[in-house]
Amino acid sequence: MAKLRLHSAHLFKRAKAAGDEGVPAIAKRAGVSESTVYRLIAGTIEPSLPTLWAFRGAYGGRLDSLVHEDTTAGPS
Structure with a gap:
């Protein structure tokens, strides 16, 4: 069964456009x-x-x- 994964490249691209670089800035802005x-x-x-x-x-x-x-993820 396929698992959902975060499309991190899209997230980082949007974050960079908003002036956020790196995980700490992304986490802070998103509140996670x-x-x-x-x-x-x-x-x-x-x-x-x-x-x-x-x-x-x-x-x-x-x-x-x-x-x-x-689709490469093994069984859960």
């Missing part, structure tokens, strides 16, 4: 913990709807542009 952002980037957790909504609120865009399916 730095550890959550690091774990999403590493792919150790799947993004939750509230977290995606926080990124969308901070940087705009569509929710579906912030995620992609990881």
